[in-house]
Amino acid sequence: MSESDIKNLEAIFEERIARDEKIEAKDWMPEKYRKTHIRQISQHAHSEVVGMLPEGNWITRAPSLRRKAALLAKIQDEAGHGLYLYSACETLGVSREELYDQLHSGKAKYSSIFNYPTVTWADIGAIGWLVDGAAIINQVPLCNTSFGPYARAMVRVCKEESFHQRQGYEIMLTLCRGTEEQKAMAQDALNRWWWPSLMMLGPTDDKSVHTAQSMKWKLKRKTNDELRQQFIDQTVPQADILGITVPDKDLKWNEERGSYDFGEIDWDEFWQVVKGHGPCNKERMSARVNAWNEGKWVRDGAVAYAQKQEDKKMASAS
Amino acid sequence: MTKNWPLWEVFVRSKNGLEHRHFGSLHAADANMALENARDVYTRRNEGVSIWVVESKNITASNPENSGELFEPAQDKVYRHPTFYDLPDEIKHM
Numbered sequence: 445m446s447e448s449d450i451k452n453l454e455a456i457f458e459e460r461i462a463r464d465e466k467i468e469a470k471d472w473m474p475e476k477y478r479k480t481h482i483r484q485i486s487q488h489a490h491s492e493v494v495g496m497l498p499e500g501n502w503i504t505r506a507p508s509l510r511r512k513a514a515l516l517a518k519i520q521d522e523a524g525h526g527l528y529l530y531s532a533c534e535t536l537g538v539s540r541e542e543l544y545d546q547l548h549s550g551k552a553k554y555s556s557i558f559n560y561p562t563v564t565w566a567d568i569g570a571i572g573w574l575v576d577g578a579a580i581i582n583q584v585p586l587c588n589t590s591f592g593p594y595a596r597a598m599v600r601v602c603k604e605e606s607f608h609q610r611q612g613y614e615i616m617l618t619l620c621r622g623t624e625e626q627k628a629m630a631q632d633a634l635n636r637w638w639w640p641s642l643m644m645l646g647p648t649d650d651k652s653v654h655t656a657q658s659m660k661w662k663l664k665r666k667t668n669d670e671l672r673q674q675f676i677d678q679t680v681p682q683a684d685i686l687g688i689t690v691p692d693k694d695l696k697w698n699e700e701r702g703s704y705d706f707g708e709i710d711w712d713e714f715w716q717v718v719k720g721h722g723p724c725n726k727e728r729m730s731a732r733v734n735a736w737n738e739g740k741w742v743r744d745g746a747v748a749y750a751q752k753q754e755d756k757k758m759a760s761a762s
Numbered sequence: 763m764t765k766n767w768p769l770w771e772v773f774v775r776s777k778n779g780l781e782h783r784h785f786g787s788l789h790a791a792d793a794n795m796a797l798e799n800a801r802d803v804y805t806r807r808n809e810g811v812s813i814w815v816v817e818s819k820n821i822t823a824s825n826p827e828n829s830g831e832l833f834e835p836a837q838d839k840v841y842r843h844p845t846f847y848d849l850p851d852e853i854k855h856m
Contacts, residue, residue, distance in 0.1 A: 471826045520806065527803050531787045534769070540789060541766055597786070604807070746791035747765045753792065 461661060466592040469535035477661060480654070481591055482536050483552075484663060489529035490547045491555035492522045494728050498562040499571065507565060514611045515568060521608065525601045532593035548733050556714060557644045559722030566619055566626075566633035572612015574634075574641040574679065580605050581675050582645060585665035613682065620686045627688070634683065635691045642706075643714040645672040651711075676704050769818040770796040772803075774810035782814050790815075 506512035546552035694707030790796035
């Protein structure tokens with residue numbers, strides 16, 4: 445294909461996106477579109493999978509059977525979300541093994557928030573309320589993204605995500621209506637999860653390298669700063685209902701903007717965690733890599749069994 | 763040498779009376795495992811009453827590059843649609 449042919453195809457491609465047409469896996473697409481999508485969808489899948497680890501920490505210590513069943517169901521959903529997203533990503537011509545390898549070798553990133561520890565039961569409440577709350581804000585616009593398989597996966601993810609947030613908020617509510625100690629535990633969890641949740645929505649617009657291109661491809665429909673403001677505006681009143689305080693002394697309602705003003709985010713902390721120096725980066729990766737390596741005999745056994753059944757069938761047919 | 767689990771396409775009938783619809787894909791060592799995994803991955807909330815799985819390599823798909831010659835000829839055959847035919851307004855139920 446000559447350079448002018450490619451230019452022409454690119455122009456047709458950009459027009460299709462501008463018309464809100466969906467792009468399907470086998471359609472022609474610019475190499476950069478493919479690569480950007482593989483990067484974003486796989487990061488998203490990795491985040492779902494690694495996101496199971498901090499919550500898994502509390503399955504055996506959930507305070508009641510009801511809480512335990514809900515937490516298990518939520519974690520199972522996250523495994524499911526990871527699988528929908530890996531499948532969507534594979535339609536772009538990358539294999540599942542390559543994707544796992546990128547995660548396990550540290551080449552691919554996952555959401556930095558999962559590198560924080562879950563030290564009390566209230567953290568499970570705060571994660572559902574804040575982390576899943578921020579994730580929903582990020583994910584809802586993606587249901588309309590230009591790449592068909594990603595958009596379809598996101599529709600399914602978003603449908604399931606709202607239970608996650610509600611179960612988290614209910615945990616917080618129960619603690620806040622409980623004893624002084626329980627309420628203090630909820631406040632402590634909010635103190636620790638608030639800022640990382642704001643960071644989770646990504647660097648500020650002037651520092652975000654991918655935003656402009658991603659907006660053009662409708663891989664992003666709102667900027668990081670818009671999403672963050674939306675998250676703050678809807679979450680602060682929810683904290684008020686709980687009767688706990690958002691740990692930001694500069695937080696105040698701005699009548700003119702119809703939004704909350706908020707304090708400076710510690711971006712040094714964010715980049716430290718992204719670069720691998722968060723409290724649990726090593727622990728998370730080693731848990732993932734161990735699970736993969738120690739599951740090898742099971743995967744191999746399943747293949748051997750399938751082969752044996754196949755051979756038997758062939759033998760009895762001949 | 764390790765053999766990787768092949769890819770399967772999953773089709774789910776959401777209730778009797780409706781057709782099976784493509785839901786997504788997954789990896790599994792064999793057809794039975796693909797069915798079991800499909801149940802866990804795609805029907806955790808009563809989304810289905812029946813599942814089909816088929817190994818992805820067995821699907822033959824049309825190439826989007828040939829979409830023009832495949833599908834455009836239908837566009838100028840407007841006489842295949844009822845609205846192509848002019849009838850007087852008095853005619854009812856047709």
